[in-house]
Amino acid sequence: MSEVIEKAKRAKKAKDELVHQTTEYKNEALTLIAAALRAKQDVILEANEKDIAAGKEKGFSPALLDRLSLNPKRLSDIADAVILLTKLDDPVGESLETIQKENGLLIEKVRVPLGVVGMIYEARPNVTVDAATLCLKTGNACILRGSSSAINSNKALVSVIQEALETSKLPKDAVQLIEDTSKETAKQLFTLNDGLDVLIPRGGKNLIDMVVRESTVPVLETGAGNCHIFIDESAQSDMAQQVVINAKTQRPSVCNAIETVLIHENWAKRSVQELLQRLEKEGVEIRGDQAVCELLPSAVPAEALDWETEFLAPIVSVKTVRDVNEAIRHIHRYGTRHSEAIITEDDQNARYFLTSVDAAAVYHNASTRFTDGFEFGYGAEIGISTQKLHARGPMGLQALTSSKYIIKGNGQIRI
Amino acid sequence: MSEVIEKAKRAKKAKDELVHQTTEYKNEALTLIAAALRAKQDVILEANEKDIAAGKEKGFSPALLDRLSLNPKRLSDIADAVILLTKLDDPVGESLETIQKENGLLIEKVRVPLGVVGMIYEARPNVTVDAATLCLKTGNACILRGSSSAINSNKALVSVIQEALETSKLPKDAVQLIEDTSKETAKQLFTLNDGLDVLIPRGGKNLIDMVVRESTVPVLETGAGNCHIFIDESAQSDMAQQVVINAKTQRPSVCNAIETVLIHENWAKRSVQELLQRLEKEGVEIRGDQAVCELLPSAVPAEALDWETEFLAPIVSVKTVRDVNEAIRHIHRYGTRHSEAIITEDDQNARYFLTSVDAAAVYHNASTRFTDGFEFGYGAEIGISTQKLHARGPMGLQALTSSKYIIKGNGQIRI
Numbered sequence: 001m002s003e004v005i006e007k008a009k010r011a012k013k014a015k016d017e018l019v020h021q022t023t024e025y026k027n028e029a030l031t032l033i034a035a036a037l038r039a040k041q042d043v044i045l046e047a048n049e050k051d052i053a054a055g056k057e058k059g060f061s062p063a064l065l066d067r068l069s070l071n072p073k074r075l076s077d078i079a080d081a082v083i084l085l086t087k088l089d090d091p092v093g094e095s096l097e098t099i100q101k102e103n104g105l106l107i108e109k110v111r112v113p114l115g116v117v118g119m120i121y122e123a124r125p126n127v128t129v130d131a132a133t134l135c136l137k138t139g140n141a142c143i144l145r146g147s148s149s150a151i152n153s154n155k156a157l158v159s160v161i162q163e164a165l166e167t168s169k170l171p172k173d174a175v176q177l178i179e180d181t182s183k184e185t186a187k188q189l190f191t192l193n194d195g196l197d198v199l200i201p202r203g204g205k206n207l208i209d210m211v212v213r214e215s216t217v218p219v220l221e222t223g224a225g226n227c228h229i230f231i232d233e234s235a236q237s238d239m240a241q242q243v244v245i246n247a248k249t250q251r252p253s254v255c256n257a258i259e260t261v262l263i264h265e266n267w268a269k270r271s272v273q274e275l276l277q278r279l280e281k282e283g284v285e286i287r288g289d290q291a292v293c294e295l296l297p298s299a300v301p302a303e304a305l306d307w308e309t310e311f312l313a314p315i316v317s318v319k320t321v322r323d324v325n326e327a328i329r330h331i332h333r334y335g336t337r338h339s340e341a342i343i344t345e346d347d348q349n350a351r352y353f354l355t356s357v358d359a360a361a362v363y364h365n366a367s368t369r370f371t372d373g374f375e376f377g378y379g380a381e382i383g384i385s386t387q388k389l390h391a392r393g394p395m396g397l398q399a400l401t402s403s404k405y406i407i408k409g410n411g412q413i414r415i
Numbered sequence: 416m417s418e419v420i421e422k423a424k425r426a427k428k429a430k431d432e433l434v435h436q437t438t439e440y441k442n443e444a445l446t447l448i449a450a451a452l453r454a455k456q457d458v459i460l461e462a463n464e465k466d467i468a469a470g471k472e473k474g475f476s477p478a479l480l481d482r483l484s485l486n487p488k489r490l491s492d493i494a495d496a497v498i499l500l501t502k503l504d505d506p507v508g509e510s511l512e513t514i515q516k517e518n519g520l521l522i523e524k525v526r527v528p529l530g531v532v533g534m535i536y537e538a539r540p541n542v543t544v545d546a547a548t549l550c551l552k553t554g555n556a557c558i559l560r561g562s563s564s565a566i567n568s569n570k571a572l573v574s575v576i577q578e579a580l581e582t583s584k585l586p587k588d589a590v591q592l593i594e595d596t597s598k599e600t601a602k603q604l605f606t607l608n609d610g611l612d613v614l615i616p617r618g619g620k621n622l623i624d625m626v627v628r629e630s631t632v633p634v635l636e637t638g639a640g641n642c643h644i645f646i647d648e649s650a651q652s653d654m655a656q657q658v659v660i661n662a663k664t665q666r667p668s669v670c671n672a673i674e675t676v677l678i679h680e681n682w683a684k685r686s687v688q689e690l691l692q693r694l695e696k697e698g699v700e701i702r703g704d705q706a707v708c709e710l711l712p713s714a715v716p717a718e719a720l721d722w723e724t725e726f727l728a729p730i731v732s733v734k735t736v737r738d739v740n741e742a743i744r745h746i747h748r749y750g751t752r753h754s755e756a757i758i759t760e761d762d763q764n765a766r767y768f769l770t771s772v773d774a775a776a777v778y779h780n781a782s783t784r785f786t787d788g789f790e791f792g793y794g795a796e797i798g799i800s801t802q803k804l805h806a807r808g809p810m811g812l813q814a815l816t817s818s819k820y821i822i823k824g825n826g827q828i829r830i
Contacts (some may be wrong), residue, residue, distance in 0.1 A: 016747075019770055099792055105781055107791060114803055115773065193627070197803050208736065212608075216628050218804045239826040242433070246828035332431075354821050355434055366520055375615030376522060376820075377514055387807040388529055388612050388817035389633045402803035404771050405791075409781030411654040414790070415662035 004188040007157045008195030010173040014141040023090040029168035034082040036164040047156035071286045082133045088379045091398050092139045112404045113139035115197035120145045122203035126152035132175040138400040141174045148181035192214040217234045220385030224337035225255030226310045227368045230327040232344035233264040236272040240343040246367045249282045253312045256371040260317045262327045268320045284314045289321040307334045337386045339368035360393035425588040426531045429556040432586045438505040444583035449497040451579035462571035476495045497548045503794045506813050507554045520824045527819045528554035530612035533604050535560045537618035542570035547590040553815040556589045562597035603629040617684040632814040637798030640670030640753035642783045645742040649760035652686040662782040664697045668727045671786040674730045677742045681734045699729045708737040720748045739764050752801045754783035768785040775808035776828030
């Protein structure tokens, strides 16, 4: 039996035990895991060093090596995050709807775990702990398939988690790692419809696209963010500049940072030079359309590809538009349905933009950087969904649950 | 440009108009459609006769011909159902969550249409009207791909709907039919991720399995129902018999009818003969395990395949089990996660069964036949979902919606 099939069988058994676990037992297990991560720090860091050494040998970039690295501080932060999870409300068991029928039937819709969650992800070993503990909190078993570059760290982390689970009321097989990181095991997970209830990819666009394309198991897609701000004719100059600078420069490497500014041609005439000079002062490279390049000689002429690129870097493409409709058309053509903003003093245009734009989060007079599970107050984040089924936008614990109708009667039959 | 690509482009435009429509305008369009279906009865029935004639020539079974047939009564019922839709609450615009942040940001999660819904379905022409009007009520554009056997009926129905839409405020292209019913057009829809927000298959298991396997567009799966009733040791004899007979015989051809009865061996010793004789009197063929066949000589010995077959006919497989755990194991092995029931006077066993069994609807002392959107009071039903993401169990209008975060500020930036 292959590793994937065997571990999927065990996960199924674990899942059947997990539905009977109380919130108390789940939180107890999380507390034990957090303690074990601290107690076994040396073992984990030693394993991580092997991955770092192997990565250096393979010529990984400093950025990639950094994402791969654990240290006492990072590990302690990871353990802290696990403790924070114990403080959050348990969504499982929540009553979503109650229907009392005239014939005496009581129909209740309650939140239940999804079952077995498959997770395919890249590099960062913190995702291993993150995914495992979010799943445990929501009563799900999980099968983790990380990348080969983090395999030693992942093995150490999962072994520490499993040891902690053995001292808890939860089954050890609730968290399992696929140790064979060949492409074959990923592909097996894609079509494991009998064993997995959902597959969640976390990583770059290529990974996510592959999972969406090849998986027959339902996928929770956490997508890329090619986000825009549209500065309308009536936008306050100061507010517009402040929001754009924040959304572009506060943390350019994340998905809710903006990549393109769309500017009403009349606002551009008034204030675009000031805005662009301030952006340049912040170290941002400007790629502009013709009108922008005429106003700012240092701007690079934007190429077709620039409108669809998620730079994730201090680069911004800037385009002037005639009106809100041209802005919306641009966003629908190039956007990734993540986060989109309008800066305007015109309430009618704001309403029109907020209704028209098809995205997980739409903003009026605020920075797109707020699209985040913690900022929204969910206390945890599985990712930001850019799909429309099941969950859209920042996903908290609820996104890892399903529902079930429980119907109680005393012999009712249908007539 | 192919028919699918061209119609998908038009649907996208229609979708962008539909998000601005009010409940009033949507209901007005539905009322116009219902009136048009009545006014154009002759044209529709004439087209339907062509399909029937072609079906007879191809040697369709009487059951299939019956599903394909329209007549004045059926068409009038279809129009009535459209009028009923106008009475239902519009889920679009509903506020699902409001978060007031300390920095003044107001975050609101609201229900929005899914966008463009693709529907792939078989024979019954009533699904054409059903799908189109459920989508319109929820502000979605739809692309319908019915089967070749109903093509004349479907063309006539969609042309009547589009004419009615032209006299309404809604765009005509909100409802479109793919007229080319070759396999090629179905396959094009499977991978139309840029044009479709969701794909809903309605029909037999083969169709649904193919869509799940081949579609990269997210699928709303409406699955088969291999449903069970477990009669526990303490079950009241009368209640158990009444519920089993209802769940098997009241309408055997539907997905929430049961296919297997699991019986605690001690209950079987007391009452199984009476139950089985009553079932036989209702014309039900019994396929039993060894214990059952010994008690009822007229029973046919069940083969392995019988436990996994959705008979959709007056046939039932019957198995004795040692306890609730054996019943649950059987259900998890052969069930399709649709509707499962326990008949028991033992509250602890009931709770254990309801929590353990992984299905969309679980029953204590009631017939599985209640799993139905109308019985649950939703006033409409898109289908019964046996998947766990997005919607599970009977799907009402809400299943055709997504959500969106609308965030209003006055210049907030993230620090």
